[in-house]
Amino acid sequence: MRELGELAERESRRTGRPVTIIGHSMGGVMARSIALRRPHTTRHVITLGSPLSMTRGRLPDGVRLTAIYSRSDPIVRYPHAVARDAAARNIEVRGSHSGLAGNPEVYRQLAHLLPGDGRHPG
Numbered sequence: 001m002r003e004l005g006e007l008a009e010r011e012s013r014r015t016g017r018p019v020t021i022i023g024h025s026m027g028g029v030m031a032r033s034i035a036l037r038r039p040h041t042t043r044h045v046i047t048l049g050s051p052l053s054m055t056r057g058r059l060p061d062g063v064r065l066t067a068i069y070s071r072s073d074p075i076v077r078y079p080h081a082v083a084r085d086a087a088a089r090n091i092e093v094r095g096s097h098s099g100l101a102g103n104p105e106v107y108r109q110l111a112h113l114l115p116g117d118g119r120h121p122g
Helices: 002-015 026-037 098-102 104-113
Strands: 019-024 042-048 064-069 089-092
Touching: 002 019, 002 026, 019 026, 026 042, 026 064, 042 104, 064 104, 098 104
Parallel strands: 019 042, 042 064, 064 089
Antiparallel strands: none
16 A cells, blocks of 8 residues: 555656546555545546445545446445445446456546546546
């Protein structure tokens, strides 16, 4: 966690703006934890099939959370991958838990969520 937080911190400093962190499964829980600990470095956390039901703490204002999940995920069963944060966005896709990392529908969603050239907020 410390190393990932430091990486996010360095990248934020390098670019002069907060970063988006994408995490699959427990990686999403880790990404959310980094955002809680270093909100100044994080603009958006995007989780893919992450067990968000086990997370605690409210994300600071200004840090967006998007949870991408599948109801057919046998590893992180519905609704455990759905974000409960009031301002969070939840996006359902079809697919398996491991398959979320390479799922074309996930990448179509990411294309809408991520800033392209920095000219729009993403």
